[in-house]
Amino acid sequence: MTRPVTPALSARSARLAIMALALTTLAGCQESQAEVEASAARERDAIVAGLPDASVRAAQDCLLVIWDAQDAPADRREFDVVHDEVEGGAISCATGTSASEFEQALVAIRAAAAANDKAALMRELSVPLLYIDSDGNRRDVLADELVEAGFDAVFSPDVLAMMQDLQLADMTVVPDQGAFFRLGAIWLVADRQGGRPRLVTVNSQAFREAEEAASKVATRERRPALDGR
Template identity: 50%
Template sequence: MTEKPEDCLLMVWSNQRSRDIEFDRANDLVDGGAISCATNTSASQFQAAIDALRAAARSGDKARMLEQLGLPLLYIDGDGEEVELDDDQVDALYDEVFDARLIDAIERLDLSRMTVVPERGGFFELGSIWLVVDKAGGRPRLVTVNRQALDEAAGAARRKAQDRQGEPVPDL
């Protein structure tokens, strides 16, 4: 990646009607690099998507949550099996995919804890939640839920908490 973040931001802003220049400049750099260079959109667009996802998760409203998805939704179960879900499949498997643990993870999304991968999007919780931009300057959508990664992230968090408390960490 040879682009300078400021150059990427200028390109991204050229594709947006409204801009939050101060927020974008202050929040463009995350793990993996500049949001604008890696994803072709701005930090403020990711923040808007995160806010909408958190609000939908907190509301408990299935329809509101489904509005935040990019379809097909790639779902990776706890055993690593992948399936691309369309509208009907997401609706039928909603309670499995969006269980209490995933909803809790969505409610805790924080832009500063996002990692970006050039041309692939931004992810959270060791890759358990992926947001992808489909239009330059546009708002990201949730496109991947990886249950296997979410389980690994939960295990890592438990081990970290136990380490801080000085308790022995059990073998997994």
């Protein structure tokens, strides 16, 4: 998977630098152009003063390269800046695509899972799909198998229910590998710079482990309340 150079600065500093340098493009239409430029200059000067030149250049790389590949409209760029940081780092630097592309994919996946719409969900997959069953056995599932009986084996009711709750804020990214949810129960990867991520892995073993971990946390949280009765 092709990706931009990873910035050598903190995720927060990177996001702030990108926001400052993109202000002129993303500013709201309520302000005049002069006001926009003055506001952008003040924000830029305040942030850039605390960052070395190399860090500023690095902060631009990931999103700017992606935007060049996408020709994305201003509203999507604003979303990309605000939501670029998740667990594991910057979405743009780790995955080679933008937060808005992930959000569009997640919206479609949630809707398809809620409706149990096989055709719609198939459009969000990269096939062959890697499937790991609850015992850890791995196999590639082809499109023909998913269209037939294999779909229900991979996308069980519990997995579909989990997919209905996938949110961008809960995503974890891994550089050069993609993004995952629920301890790796679901993985998404973009196959080109700035492209839409596709669902590439369903891991039932990880899903089960995530459910067990969540159950243990809930039990621990309930115990003090019960002890206080």
